[in-house]
Amino acid sequence: MHQPIGPPFSDTLVQRLRDAQRVAVLTGAGISAESGVPTFRDPDGLWQKFRPEELANVEAFLSNPELVQGWYAHRREIVEAVEPNPGHVALAELERWVTGRGGEFLLSTQNVDGLHARAGTENLVELHGSLLRSYCLRCGAPAAESAGAHGPLTCEECGGLVRPDVVWFGEMLPEEAIAQSTEAAALADVYLSVGTSAVVYPAAGLPQIARQAGAYVAEVNPTPSDIAPRLNEQVRGRAGDVLPLLVAALPEA
Ligand code: OAD
Numbered sequence: 001m002h003q004p005i006g007p008p009f010s011d012t013l014v015q016r017l018r019d020a021q022r023v024a025v026l027t028g029a030g031i032s033a034e035s036g037v038p039t040f041r042d043p044d045g046l047w048q049k050f051r052p053e054e055l056a057n058v059e060a061f062l063s064n065p066e067l068v069q070g071w072y073a074h075r076r077e078i079v080e081a082v083e084p085n086p087g088h089v090a091l092a093e094l095e096r097w098v099t100g101r102g103g104e105f106l107l108s109t110q111n112v113d114g115l116h117a118r119a120g121t122e123n124l125v126e127l128h129g130s131l132l133r134s135y136c137l138r139c140g141a142p143a144a145e146s147a148g149a150h151g152p153l154t155c156e157e158c159g160g161l162v163r164p165d166v167v168w169f170g171e172m173l174p175e176e177a178i179a180q181s182t183e184a185a186a187l188a189d190v191y192l193s194v195g196t197s198a199v200v201y202p203a204a205g206l207p208q209i210a211r212q213a214g215a216y217v218a219e220v221n222p223t224p225s226d227i228a229p230r231l232n233e234q235v236r237g238r239a240g241d242v243l244p245l246l247v248a249a250l251p252e253a
Contacts (some may be wrong), residue, residue: 007245009218009235013190014249016216020189023098025091026206027109027116027239030195030221034085034240037078037113041197057169061137065152065161072164076131079113087194087239088119090247091092095121097250106184108177110196110203112166127175127203133165178202185210191217195239198225207231 017023029039039045050071054060061068091107098105107121112131116124134143134153138160143153152161167173182201185191191210198204208230211217218233219225220242228234235242 007249008237008242009115009246009249010233013216013218013233013235013246016190017246018251020098020103020223022104022184022188022189023094023249024105024181024188024193024210024215025094025107025183025186025192026203027091027107027111027194027196028196028198028203029111030197031087031091031109031239032079032082032085032111032115033195034087034238035082035113035115037082037115039195041199052169054141058163058167058171060169061161061163064110065163069153069162069164072131072166075112075191079115079131082115084119085117085240087243088121090239090243091116091194092120092122093247094243094250095245096125104184104187106180106236108181108184108203108206109201112164115205125181127167127173127177127181129164129166129174131164131166134162135165136160137163166233166248181206182209185215186213188213188215191215193217193225193227193231194220194243196221 006047013115033039040047051208055068055071106123108125109116109129110128112128114132136143136155139158141157143155143162155162185206186209188210191207193207206215216236217231219228219231220235220239222238224234
């Protein structure tokens with residue numbers, strides 16, 4: 001006799017979502033893995049091949065701007081060539097479900113790939129910036145990338161070096177982004193932490209803030225993160241498999 005295989009999440013999670021007025025979500029690189037964007041710390045992740053200290057900080061950029069600009073241009077090409085996956089789409093549906101019932105929803109992502117916006121999420125905070133934007137290090141003007149340029153890309157206004165609008169190691173997160181995310185975590189009834197190893201703070205603190213403030217906090221990840229034991233529920237599975245099932249388990253708005 002085979003036991004029927006149930007959903008990978010609890011009835012409690014579904015019930016808490018049904019009752020929730022405020023839902024907030026943190027995502028990391030894992031949610032984009034099924035679109036074909038490499039994560040950072042998995043066995044085939046970016047930090048296995050590249051050293052953060054050589055690429056993802058301002059000193060590295062100043063000592064070799066072309067190398068760093070080239071690496072980000074390469075990552076931008078990857079994300080522009082892929083599509084949002086069912087995990088991104090399900091989170092956009094979850095937002096519409098929550099707001100359609102008069103509730104509040106915020107998605108805070110550590111990802112810089114723009115895939116949540118492309119999937120239709122509206123109330124979105126990009127905690128670590130975006131690969132799709134650049135600005136001048138000297139005058140701060142937003143800069144358009146010019147493909148095929150020789151030498152480092154420089155600002156059309158002032159000639160300063162153009163850098164990607166991402167948060168590098170040693171830099172502060174955009175103040176408004178972390179403030180809005182912290183408030184949403186503290187007020188959430190249900191908080192989902194999806195596809196993140198939860199080792200980079202302050203983002204990794206958000207699910208814990210939510211838990212301490214009384215939210216029901218579930219993690220969606222095939223492998224338990226560092227903070228998993230401190231949350232209410234661990235949903236083991238890929239975001240693109242689990243999240244559509246979770247949204248399908250909710251009653252029609
Ligand atoms: P990591 O690469 O550290 O973690 C990715 C997580 O996704 C791991 O816990 C995987 O188990 C999980 N994962 C893999 N495939 C998945 C899938 N299909 N569905 C769900 N989960 C899956 O990436 P982040 O936690 O996002 O920061 O890393 C955080 C920050 O570290 C990044 O924003 C970046 C990096 O240094 C900066 O660049 C500032």
